[in-house]
Amino acid sequence: MSNYFFNIFYNKIITQFFLIFFLTLPVQAIEKTEVNRLVQVLNLKDLFQELQNEGVTAGIEMLKEEGQQSQEWVSKLNEIYSSDSMQEFFRNELLKLNIFEDVENAVDFYETTFGKKLIKNELTTRKVLKSELGKAEAKKIFNQLKYFKPNRLKVYQKIIEENHYIEDNVSSSMNSNLAFYQGYSLSLPSDKQRLLEAEIISKIWANEIETRKRMTEWVMSFTSYNYKDLTNNELNNLLDFSKSLPSKRLNNTINYILDKAFEDQSYRLGQAFATLSEQGGA
Numbered sequence: 001m002s003n004y005f006f007n008i009f010y011n012k013i014i015t016q017f018f019l020i021f022f023l024t025l026p027v028q029a030i031e032k033t034e035v036n037r038l039v040q041v042l043n044l045k046d047l048f049q050e051l052q053n054e055g056v057t058a059g060i061e062m063l064k065e066e067g068q069q070s071q072e073w074v075s076k077l078n079e080i081y082s083s084d085s086m087q088e089f090f091r092n093e094l095l096k097l098n099i100f101e102d103v104e105n106a107v108d109f110y111e112t113t114f115g116k117k118l119i120k121n122e123l124t125t126r127k128v129l130k131s132e133l134g135k136a137e138a139k140k141i142f143n144q145l146k147y148f149k150p151n152r153l154k155v156y157q158k159i160i161e162e163n164h165y166i167e168d169n170v171s172s173s174m175n176s177n178l179a180f181y182q183g184y185s186l187s188l189p190s191d192k193q194r195l196l197e198a199e200i201i202s203k204i205w206a207n208e209i210e211t212r213k214r215m216t217e218w219v220m221s222f223t224s225y226n227y228k229d230l231t232n233n234e235l236n237n238l239l240d241f242s243k244s245l246p247s248k249r250l251n252n253t254i255n256y257i258l259d260k261a262f263e264d265q266s267y268r269l270g271q272a273f274a275t276l277s278e279q280g281g282a
Contacts, residue, residue: 038103094253162248186271
């Protein structure tokens, strides 16, 4: 079976009863307002819709490789990758973690004209890189940077390092793969559950070098295309922001929540694929 996923919060204690009674609802209202603000400023609604599109497309290709087509499978994929479910999950996790005071400056940054430009560029770039033509264009831009603008490329690389783009994505990819194979293996009849978890982990780590290579290439292509229209001053502003504590906390928070969501989706995909296999549909 191919590797389909090669592929980016705190407690309050109130002891007095009257404080709990009178302050809980206002606090919850404030927190929900902050969640709405964060979801809006990061344009998560459109991002999650794009992630749903990507997940469904990858799942369809997965079945095609097995020589199968199924409308039931497509419906299942839309359920697994539902953007509405993703957004609800994200909102609930944000409320649990309650990180808004720690990331307020980062949210302020993304509400600026420059911050909005970055968010818009990221979604556009993600869509562009889905096509072979877009990938070729990004690779061309990267090569031009490499040979003609090495100093600019160094700034890209520093931004990548500060945000742990490669490491976090490699980790997320491997965890999603583990979840997929766990879901797949544990959903088969007991007499067909041949892979032990240790064996699954071993197989995934055996592909770690290749996963890292592909992820590094993808991140470099992504940033090359994503930052192509930024001025040198804007790039340096982004680097300074990436080094800030609020930025790192927001980045870590988003990655933490998305990783949980991706692992759940991958596990459910593995379950669905196992069920389909047992029905003779894969």
